[in-house]
Amino acid sequence: MSLFRNQGPPGDDSGGRSPRVLLTWALLGISVALLIGNGLVEFFLARGDATNLALSVAVTGLVASAVMNARVSGVEYERRNSESESFGRILRALSRSVSPDAVVEAIVHELGAATNADHVAVVRLRPGSKVLDVAFVSMLPGTPTSNMVMPIRQVEPIENRHLREMPRQTPGNSPVRIHDGEPDVVWQDDRTFDPAAAANQATASIRSRMPMRSQNSAGSAAARDVADRIAYRLRDAYGLRNTLAAPLQSGRSVAGAIVLSRRTGDVWPEAAVRLLNSAAAEASAALARVYSHQAAESEARTDQLTQLPNRRYFDEYCRLIASRRRSTDRVAVVTIDVDHFKLLNDRYGHQVGDVVLKSIANAIQYSVRDEDVPVRFGGEEFLVLLRNPSQGIAMEIGERIRQNVHDMDLLDAGVTERVTVSVGVASGQFSDEAIDDIVERADRALYAAKRTGRDRVVEAWQSDVAQ
Secondary structure: OOOOOOOOOOOOOOOOOOHHHHHHHHHHHHHHHHHHHHHHHHHHOOOOOHHHHHHHHHHHHHHHHHHHHHHHHHHHHHHHHHHHHHHHHHHHHHHOOOOHHHHHHHHHHHHHHHHOOOEEEEEEEOOOOOEEEEEEEEOOOOOOOEEEEEEHHHHOOOOHHHOEEOOOOOOOOOOEEEEOOEEEEOOOOOOOOOHHHHHHHHHHHHHHHOOOOOOOHHHHHHHHHHHHHHHHHHHHHHOOOEEEEEEEEEOOEEEEEEEEEEOOOOOOOHHHHHHHHHHHHHHHHHHHHHHHHHHHHHHHOEOOOOOOEOHHHHHHHHHHHHOOOOOOOOEEEEEEEEOOHHHHHHHHOHHHHHHHHHHHHHHHHHHOOOOOEEEEEEOOEEEEEEEOOOOOHHHHHHHHHHHHHHOOOOHHHOOOOOOOEEEEEEEOOOOOOOHHHHHHHHHHHHHHHHHOOOOOEEEHHHHHHHO
Protein backbone atom coordinates (compact mmCIF):
# COMPACT_ATOMS: atom_id res chain seq x y z
CA MET A 1 0.00 0.00 0.00
CA SER A 2 1.41 3.37 -1.00
CA LEU A 3 2.59 5.59 1.81
CA PHE A 4 1.40 8.70 -0.03
CA ARG A 5 -2.27 7.73 -0.41
CA ASN A 6 -4.79 9.28 1.97
CA GLN A 7 -6.47 6.51 3.90
CA GLY A 8 -10.07 6.79 5.06
CA PRO A 9 -11.58 5.08 8.07
CA PRO A 10 -12.40 1.35 7.98
CA GLY A 11 -15.23 0.65 5.61
CA ASP A 12 -14.87 3.97 3.84
CA ASP A 13 -14.12 3.56 0.11
CA SER A 14 -13.79 7.30 -0.51
CA GLY A 15 -10.01 7.18 -0.10
CA GLY A 16 -10.21 9.50 2.90
CA ARG A 17 -12.04 12.35 1.10
CA SER A 18 -14.15 14.62 3.30
CA PRO A 19 -17.93 15.13 2.68
CA ARG A 20 -17.21 18.68 1.47
CA VAL A 21 -14.86 17.34 -1.21
CA LEU A 22 -17.39 14.72 -2.25
CA LEU A 23 -20.10 17.39 -2.54
CA THR A 24 -17.82 19.52 -4.71
CA TRP A 25 -17.16 16.59 -7.05
CA ALA A 26 -20.90 15.82 -7.24
CA LEU A 27 -21.81 19.42 -8.12
CA LEU A 28 -19.08 19.55 -10.74
CA GLY A 29 -20.29 16.30 -12.32
CA ILE A 30 -23.90 17.52 -12.39
CA SER A 31 -22.86 20.82 -13.98
CA VAL A 32 -20.90 19.07 -16.72
CA ALA A 33 -23.78 16.68 -17.38
CA LEU A 34 -26.29 19.57 -17.66
CA LEU A 35 -23.98 21.45 -20.01
CA ILE A 36 -23.59 18.52 -22.36
CA GLY A 37 -27.27 17.57 -22.07
CA ASN A 38 -28.37 21.11 -22.94
CA GLY A 39 -26.18 21.13 -26.02
CA LEU A 40 -27.50 17.76 -27.20
CA VAL A 41 -31.16 18.73 -26.66
CA GLU A 42 -30.80 21.98 -28.56
CA PHE A 43 -28.95 20.23 -31.37
CA PHE A 44 -31.48 17.44 -31.83
CA LEU A 45 -34.46 19.79 -31.56
CA ALA A 46 -32.91 21.88 -34.31
CA ARG A 47 -32.77 24.88 -32.05
CA GLY A 48 -29.01 24.84 -32.03
CA ASP A 49 -26.30 24.23 -34.56
CA ALA A 50 -23.12 22.16 -34.64
CA THR A 51 -21.11 25.15 -33.46
CA ASN A 52 -22.97 25.34 -30.17
CA LEU A 53 -22.59 21.57 -29.67
CA ALA A 54 -18.86 21.74 -30.40
CA LEU A 55 -18.54 24.65 -27.99
CA SER A 56 -20.26 22.63 -25.26
CA VAL A 57 -17.97 19.66 -25.87
CA ALA A 58 -14.91 21.94 -25.85
CA VAL A 59 -15.96 23.55 -22.59
CA THR A 60 -16.56 20.08 -21.13
CA GLY A 61 -13.11 18.99 -22.31
CA LEU A 62 -11.50 22.03 -20.70
CA VAL A 63 -13.29 21.34 -17.44
CA ALA A 64 -12.23 17.68 -17.55
CA SER A 65 -8.61 18.64 -18.27
CA ALA A 66 -8.61 21.10 -15.40
CA VAL A 67 -10.05 18.46 -13.09
CA MET A 68 -7.47 15.86 -14.15
CA ASN A 69 -4.63 18.37 -13.78
CA ALA A 70 -5.83 19.32 -10.30
CA ARG A 71 -6.10 15.65 -9.42
CA VAL A 72 -2.53 14.91 -10.59
CA SER A 73 -1.21 18.03 -8.87
CA GLY A 74 -2.94 17.00 -5.66
CA VAL A 75 -1.42 13.53 -5.76
CA GLU A 76 2.02 14.99 -6.48
CA TYR A 77 1.58 17.51 -3.66
CA GLU A 78 0.63 14.73 -1.26
CA ARG A 79 3.64 12.71 -2.36
CA ARG A 80 6.02 15.64 -1.94
CA ASN A 81 4.48 16.57 1.40
CA SER A 82 4.83 13.00 2.68
CA GLU A 83 8.40 12.86 1.41
CA SER A 84 9.19 16.12 3.24
CA GLU A 85 7.57 14.85 6.43
CA SER A 86 9.62 11.63 6.30
CA PHE A 87 12.81 13.59 5.70
CA GLY A 88 11.90 15.93 8.57
CA ARG A 89 11.47 13.01 10.94
CA ILE A 90 14.85 11.62 9.85
CA LEU A 91 16.49 15.01 10.44
CA ARG A 92 14.97 15.33 13.92
CA ALA A 93 16.12 11.83 14.86
CA LEU A 94 19.63 12.46 13.50
CA SER A 95 19.94 15.71 15.46
CA ARG A 96 19.51 13.72 18.69
CA SER A 97 21.97 10.97 17.77
CA VAL A 98 25.11 10.83 19.91
CA SER A 99 26.65 7.55 18.70
CA PRO A 100 27.09 5.73 15.36
CA ASP A 101 24.52 3.11 16.38
CA ALA A 102 22.05 5.88 17.20
CA VAL A 103 22.57 7.35 13.73
CA VAL A 104 21.74 3.98 12.18
CA GLU A 105 18.66 3.61 14.39
CA ALA A 106 17.53 7.12 13.47
CA ILE A 107 17.27 6.48 9.74
CA VAL A 108 16.61 2.82 8.98
CA HIS A 109 12.96 2.40 9.98
CA GLU A 110 11.71 5.75 8.68
CA LEU A 111 13.65 5.32 5.45
CA GLY A 112 12.40 1.76 4.99
CA ALA A 113 8.76 2.75 5.55
CA ALA A 114 8.93 5.85 3.34
CA THR A 115 10.48 3.98 0.39
CA ASN A 116 8.54 0.70 0.79
CA ALA A 117 11.84 -1.16 1.14
CA ASP A 118 11.96 -4.69 2.56
CA HIS A 119 15.46 -4.21 4.01
CA VAL A 120 17.73 -1.30 4.86
CA ALA A 121 21.47 -1.75 5.31
CA VAL A 122 23.81 0.92 6.69
CA VAL A 123 27.46 0.23 5.90
CA ARG A 124 30.01 2.53 7.53
CA LEU A 125 33.79 2.59 7.60
CA ARG A 126 35.14 2.00 11.09
CA PRO A 127 37.37 5.01 11.96
CA GLY A 128 41.06 4.22 11.86
CA SER A 129 40.59 0.74 10.38
CA LYS A 130 40.13 -1.07 7.07
CA VAL A 131 36.82 -2.76 7.80
CA LEU A 132 33.21 -1.83 7.15
CA ASP A 133 30.56 -2.33 9.83
CA VAL A 134 27.28 -3.54 8.31
CA ALA A 135 23.92 -3.17 10.08
CA PHE A 136 21.27 -5.06 8.05
CA VAL A 137 17.70 -4.33 9.17
CA SER A 138 14.57 -6.13 7.98
CA MET A 139 11.31 -4.18 7.92
CA LEU A 140 9.40 -7.24 9.12
CA PRO A 141 8.24 -6.70 12.73
CA GLY A 142 10.23 -8.57 15.33
CA THR A 143 13.13 -9.41 13.02
CA PRO A 144 16.48 -8.72 14.76
CA THR A 145 19.17 -6.58 13.19
CA SER A 146 21.97 -8.53 11.54
CA ASN A 147 25.50 -7.19 12.06
CA MET A 148 28.58 -8.24 10.14
CA VAL A 149 32.04 -6.95 9.23
CA MET A 150 33.17 -6.51 5.63
CA PRO A 151 36.87 -6.07 4.76
CA ILE A 152 37.30 -2.90 2.75
CA ARG A 153 39.22 -4.77 0.06
CA GLN A 154 35.95 -6.44 -0.97
CA VAL A 155 34.63 -3.18 -2.38
CA GLU A 156 37.78 -2.14 -4.22
CA PRO A 157 37.28 -1.66 -7.98
CA ILE A 158 37.78 -4.65 -10.25
CA GLU A 159 40.48 -4.02 -12.82
CA ASN A 160 40.00 -5.29 -16.36
CA ARG A 161 43.32 -7.10 -16.34
CA HIS A 162 42.00 -9.32 -13.53
CA LEU A 163 38.90 -10.32 -15.54
CA ARG A 164 38.58 -13.34 -17.80
CA GLU A 165 35.52 -14.22 -19.83
CA MET A 166 33.94 -17.66 -19.39
CA PRO A 167 32.38 -19.32 -22.47
CA ARG A 168 28.61 -19.79 -22.55
CA GLN A 169 27.81 -23.38 -21.63
CA THR A 170 24.07 -23.61 -22.22
CA PRO A 171 21.58 -21.35 -24.01
CA GLY A 172 19.92 -18.91 -21.66
CA ASN A 173 22.86 -18.72 -19.24
CA SER A 174 24.64 -15.40 -18.90
CA PRO A 175 28.39 -15.40 -19.65
CA VAL A 176 30.34 -14.06 -16.71
CA ARG A 177 33.80 -12.86 -15.95
CA ILE A 178 35.52 -14.21 -12.85
CA HIS A 179 37.44 -11.99 -10.43
CA ASP A 180 39.16 -13.97 -7.69
CA GLY A 181 36.58 -16.70 -8.02
CA GLU A 182 33.58 -14.35 -7.83
CA PRO A 183 31.14 -13.89 -10.74
CA ASP A 184 30.56 -10.53 -12.38
CA VAL A 185 27.91 -10.49 -15.13
CA VAL A 186 29.12 -8.65 -18.22
CA TRP A 187 26.27 -9.31 -20.64
CA GLN A 188 22.94 -11.11 -20.68
CA ASP A 189 21.31 -13.38 -23.22
CA ASP A 190 18.40 -11.56 -24.92
CA ARG A 191 16.23 -14.64 -24.48
CA THR A 192 16.32 -14.38 -20.68
CA PHE A 193 14.70 -11.66 -18.60
CA ASP A 194 15.34 -10.91 -14.95
CA PRO A 195 12.82 -8.40 -13.53
CA ALA A 196 15.18 -7.42 -10.72
CA ALA A 197 18.04 -6.78 -13.16
CA ALA A 198 15.74 -4.71 -15.36
CA ALA A 199 14.61 -2.73 -12.31
CA ASN A 200 18.22 -2.11 -11.29
CA GLN A 201 19.03 -0.83 -14.78
CA ALA A 202 15.97 1.42 -14.82
CA THR A 203 16.79 2.76 -11.37
CA ALA A 204 20.38 3.45 -12.45
CA SER A 205 18.98 5.53 -15.31
CA ILE A 206 16.87 7.54 -12.85
CA ARG A 207 19.87 8.07 -10.54
CA SER A 208 22.05 9.30 -13.40
CA ARG A 209 19.59 12.13 -14.06
CA MET A 210 19.44 13.26 -10.43
CA PRO A 211 22.16 15.48 -8.90
CA MET A 212 23.99 14.52 -5.72
CA ARG A 213 25.37 16.74 -2.98
CA SER A 214 29.01 16.43 -3.94
CA GLN A 215 31.96 18.63 -4.78
CA ASN A 216 31.85 17.77 -8.48
CA SER A 217 30.24 15.40 -10.94
CA ALA A 218 33.31 13.16 -11.07
CA GLY A 219 33.20 12.82 -7.28
CA SER A 220 29.50 11.97 -7.45
CA ALA A 221 30.08 9.26 -10.04
CA ALA A 222 32.97 7.75 -8.07
CA ALA A 223 30.96 7.78 -4.83
CA ARG A 224 28.00 6.11 -6.54
CA ASP A 225 30.34 3.51 -7.95
CA VAL A 226 31.59 2.62 -4.46
CA ALA A 227 28.02 2.50 -3.13
CA ASP A 228 27.03 0.16 -5.97
CA ARG A 229 29.96 -2.15 -5.22
CA ILE A 230 28.87 -2.27 -1.57
CA ALA A 231 25.32 -3.09 -2.71
CA TYR A 232 26.70 -5.85 -4.94
CA ARG A 233 28.49 -7.42 -1.96
CA LEU A 234 25.33 -7.24 0.15
CA ARG A 235 23.28 -8.83 -2.62
CA ASP A 236 25.75 -11.69 -2.61
CA ALA A 237 25.89 -11.96 1.21
CA TYR A 238 22.14 -11.72 1.92
CA GLY A 239 20.63 -12.99 -1.33
CA LEU A 240 19.12 -9.61 -2.27
CA ARG A 241 17.60 -8.96 -5.71
CA ASN A 242 16.59 -5.34 -6.27
CA THR A 243 18.78 -2.78 -4.53
CA LEU A 244 19.20 0.98 -4.40
CA ALA A 245 22.34 2.51 -2.87
CA ALA A 246 23.61 5.95 -1.91
CA PRO A 247 27.10 6.71 -0.56
CA LEU A 248 27.99 8.00 2.88
CA GLN A 249 30.74 10.57 2.46
CA SER A 250 33.26 12.25 4.72
CA GLY A 251 34.51 15.28 2.84
CA ARG A 252 35.62 13.92 -0.52
CA SER A 253 36.09 10.39 0.79
CA VAL A 254 33.46 7.66 0.76
CA ALA A 255 32.80 6.36 4.28
CA GLY A 256 30.17 3.73 3.48
CA ALA A 257 26.70 3.50 1.97
CA ILE A 258 23.00 3.12 2.69
CA VAL A 259 21.44 0.28 0.70
CA LEU A 260 17.71 -0.38 0.24
CA SER A 261 16.38 -3.66 -1.13
CA ARG A 262 13.12 -5.10 -2.39
CA ARG A 263 12.03 -8.65 -3.07
CA THR A 264 10.07 -7.53 -6.13
CA GLY A 265 11.43 -6.30 -9.44
CA ASP A 266 9.59 -2.95 -9.32
CA VAL A 267 11.54 0.09 -10.42
CA TRP A 268 12.44 2.41 -7.53
CA PRO A 269 10.50 5.68 -7.91
CA GLU A 270 12.24 9.03 -8.12
CA ALA A 271 10.83 9.94 -4.69
CA ALA A 272 12.68 6.99 -3.13
CA VAL A 273 15.92 7.98 -4.86
CA ARG A 274 15.57 11.59 -3.71
CA LEU A 275 14.79 10.60 -0.13
CA LEU A 276 17.67 8.11 0.01
CA ASN A 277 20.16 10.63 -1.38
CA SER A 278 19.02 13.30 1.10
CA ALA A 279 19.06 10.87 4.03
CA ALA A 280 22.54 9.66 3.06
CA ALA A 281 23.84 13.24 2.93
CA GLU A 282 22.40 14.07 6.35
CA ALA A 283 23.54 10.74 7.84
CA SER A 284 27.06 11.46 6.53
CA ALA A 285 27.04 14.79 8.36
CA ALA A 286 25.65 13.17 11.53
CA LEU A 287 28.28 10.41 11.51
CA ALA A 288 31.04 12.98 10.95
CA ARG A 289 29.72 14.96 13.93
CA VAL A 290 29.51 11.87 16.14
CA TYR A 291 32.97 10.62 15.20
CA SER A 292 34.42 14.11 15.73
CA HIS A 293 32.81 14.26 19.18
CA GLN A 294 34.12 10.80 20.05
CA ALA A 295 37.61 11.76 18.87
CA ALA A 296 37.50 14.90 21.02
CA GLU A 297 36.32 12.89 24.02
CA SER A 298 39.06 10.33 23.43
CA GLU A 299 41.67 13.08 23.14
CA ALA A 300 40.48 14.59 26.42
CA ARG A 301 41.03 11.21 28.10
CA THR A 302 44.44 10.53 26.53
CA ASP A 303 47.82 11.88 27.53
CA GLN A 304 49.14 13.51 24.36
CA LEU A 305 52.82 12.83 25.10
CA THR A 306 52.72 9.12 25.94
CA GLN A 307 49.33 8.23 24.34
CA LEU A 308 48.39 6.44 27.56
CA PRO A 309 45.04 7.08 29.27
CA ASN A 310 45.22 10.05 31.62
CA ARG A 311 44.01 10.76 35.15
CA ARG A 312 40.54 11.75 33.93
CA TYR A 313 40.10 8.43 32.16
CA PHE A 314 41.31 6.55 35.23
CA ASP A 315 38.82 8.30 37.52
CA GLU A 316 35.92 7.62 35.13
CA TYR A 317 36.97 4.01 34.68
CA CYS A 318 37.18 3.48 38.45
CA ARG A 319 33.66 4.87 38.91
CA LEU A 320 32.40 2.54 36.21
CA ILE A 321 33.90 -0.65 37.59
CA ALA A 322 32.96 0.33 41.15
CA SER A 323 29.30 0.22 40.13
CA ARG A 324 29.70 -3.22 38.54
CA ARG A 325 32.06 -5.04 40.90
CA ARG A 326 30.96 -8.47 42.08
CA SER A 327 31.82 -10.19 45.34
CA THR A 328 34.51 -12.26 43.59
CA ASP A 329 36.19 -9.30 41.86
CA ARG A 330 39.62 -8.19 43.01
CA VAL A 331 41.66 -5.13 42.08
CA ALA A 332 45.39 -4.42 42.36
CA VAL A 333 47.30 -1.21 41.71
CA VAL A 334 50.90 -0.73 40.60
CA THR A 335 52.34 2.79 40.92
CA ILE A 336 55.55 3.79 39.12
CA ASP A 337 57.70 6.89 39.60
CA VAL A 338 60.84 7.80 37.62
CA ASP A 339 63.92 8.05 39.85
CA HIS A 340 65.76 11.42 39.86
CA PHE A 341 63.70 12.68 36.90
CA LYS A 342 64.28 16.35 37.81
CA LEU A 343 68.04 15.87 37.64
CA LEU A 344 67.66 14.15 34.27
CA ASN A 345 65.57 17.09 32.97
CA ASP A 346 68.10 19.61 34.28
CA ARG A 347 71.01 17.78 32.67
CA TYR A 348 69.56 16.86 29.25
CA GLY A 349 66.65 19.26 28.79
CA HIS A 350 62.91 18.83 28.66
CA GLN A 351 62.87 17.45 25.10
CA VAL A 352 65.06 14.53 26.15
CA GLY A 353 62.91 14.21 29.26
CA ASP A 354 59.86 13.78 27.01
CA VAL A 355 61.67 11.05 25.08
CA VAL A 356 62.41 9.27 28.35
CA LEU A 357 58.77 9.46 29.45
CA LYS A 358 57.54 8.07 26.12
CA SER A 359 60.06 5.23 26.33
CA ILE A 360 58.95 4.38 29.87
CA ALA A 361 55.29 4.42 28.74
CA ASN A 362 56.17 1.94 25.98
CA ALA A 363 58.00 -0.28 28.48
CA ILE A 364 54.94 -0.26 30.77
CA GLN A 365 52.58 -1.14 27.93
CA TYR A 366 54.89 -3.97 26.91
CA SER A 367 54.93 -5.31 30.48
CA VAL A 368 51.22 -5.44 31.34
CA ARG A 369 48.42 -7.80 30.35
CA ASP A 370 45.73 -6.96 27.77
CA GLU A 371 43.11 -6.51 30.47
CA ASP A 372 45.25 -4.14 32.57
CA VAL A 373 44.88 -0.35 32.36
CA PRO A 374 48.15 1.63 32.27
CA VAL A 375 47.77 5.36 33.02
CA ARG A 376 50.01 8.41 33.07
CA PHE A 377 48.95 9.70 36.46
CA GLY A 378 50.78 13.01 36.22
CA GLY A 379 54.28 14.33 35.67
CA GLU A 380 56.74 11.42 35.91
CA GLU A 381 54.28 9.16 37.77
CA PHE A 382 52.48 6.24 36.14
CA LEU A 383 49.90 3.77 37.43
CA VAL A 384 48.56 0.40 36.32
CA LEU A 385 45.14 -0.93 37.38
CA LEU A 386 44.91 -4.74 37.37
CA ARG A 387 41.55 -6.51 37.18
CA ASN A 388 41.26 -9.84 39.03
CA PRO A 389 45.00 -10.65 39.23
CA SER A 390 45.89 -14.06 40.58
CA GLN A 391 48.24 -14.48 43.55
CA GLY A 392 51.61 -12.85 42.90
CA ILE A 393 50.68 -11.37 39.50
CA ALA A 394 50.79 -7.77 40.72
CA MET A 395 54.33 -8.17 42.08
CA GLU A 396 55.37 -10.01 38.92
CA ILE A 397 54.10 -7.20 36.68
CA GLY A 398 55.72 -4.57 38.91
CA GLU A 399 59.07 -6.34 38.68
CA ARG A 400 58.67 -6.76 34.92
CA ILE A 401 58.08 -3.01 34.54
CA ARG A 402 61.10 -2.16 36.68
CA GLN A 403 63.35 -4.52 34.70
CA ASN A 404 62.14 -3.38 31.27
CA VAL A 405 62.71 0.27 32.17
CA HIS A 406 66.17 -0.55 33.56
CA ASP A 407 67.07 -2.30 30.29
CA MET A 408 66.05 0.61 28.02
CA ASP A 409 68.72 1.85 25.62
CA LEU A 410 68.50 5.64 25.39
CA LEU A 411 71.87 6.34 23.75
CA ASP A 412 70.13 7.67 20.61
CA ALA A 413 68.55 10.35 22.81
CA GLY A 414 71.96 11.16 24.32
CA VAL A 415 71.22 9.61 27.74
CA THR A 416 74.29 7.66 28.87
CA GLU A 417 73.24 6.53 32.36
CA ARG A 418 70.55 4.01 33.24
CA VAL A 419 67.04 5.33 33.86
CA THR A 420 65.29 3.54 36.72
CA VAL A 421 61.90 3.57 38.39
CA SER A 422 60.58 2.84 41.87
CA VAL A 423 57.45 0.69 42.01
CA GLY A 424 54.76 0.27 44.66
CA VAL A 425 52.22 -2.58 44.62
CA ALA A 426 48.96 -2.94 46.54
CA SER A 427 46.21 -5.57 46.19
CA GLY A 428 42.64 -5.15 47.33
CA GLN A 429 41.82 -7.15 50.44
CA PHE A 430 38.07 -7.43 49.78
CA SER A 431 35.68 -6.82 46.87
CA ASP A 432 34.15 -3.54 48.05
CA GLU A 433 37.39 -1.88 49.10
CA ALA A 434 37.56 1.58 47.56
CA ILE A 435 40.05 1.84 44.70
CA ASP A 436 41.27 5.17 46.10
CA ASP A 437 42.30 3.32 49.28
CA ILE A 438 44.25 0.75 47.25
CA VAL A 439 45.96 3.57 45.32
CA GLU A 440 46.91 5.23 48.62
CA ARG A 441 48.47 2.01 49.92
CA ALA A 442 50.36 1.54 46.63
CA ASP A 443 51.69 5.11 46.98
CA ARG A 444 52.96 4.36 50.48
CA ALA A 445 54.74 1.31 49.06
CA LEU A 446 56.23 3.51 46.33
CA TYR A 447 57.60 5.97 48.88
CA ALA A 448 59.07 3.02 50.81
CA ALA A 449 60.84 1.93 47.60
CA LYS A 450 62.24 5.45 47.25
CA ARG A 451 63.46 5.50 50.86
CA THR A 452 65.12 2.10 50.64
CA GLY A 453 67.28 2.78 47.60
CA ARG A 454 65.07 3.21 44.48
CA ASP A 455 65.05 0.92 41.40
CA ARG A 456 63.01 -1.66 43.32
CA VAL A 457 59.48 -3.00 43.85
CA VAL A 458 57.83 -2.85 47.28
CA GLU A 459 54.50 -4.41 48.21
CA ALA A 460 52.11 -2.39 50.36
CA TRP A 461 52.07 -4.61 53.42
CA GLN A 462 55.88 -4.28 53.73
CA SER A 463 55.68 -0.47 53.88
CA ASP A 464 52.83 -0.63 56.40
CA VAL A 465 54.94 -2.82 58.70
CA ALA A 466 57.92 -0.47 58.30
CA GLN A 467 55.78 2.44 59.50
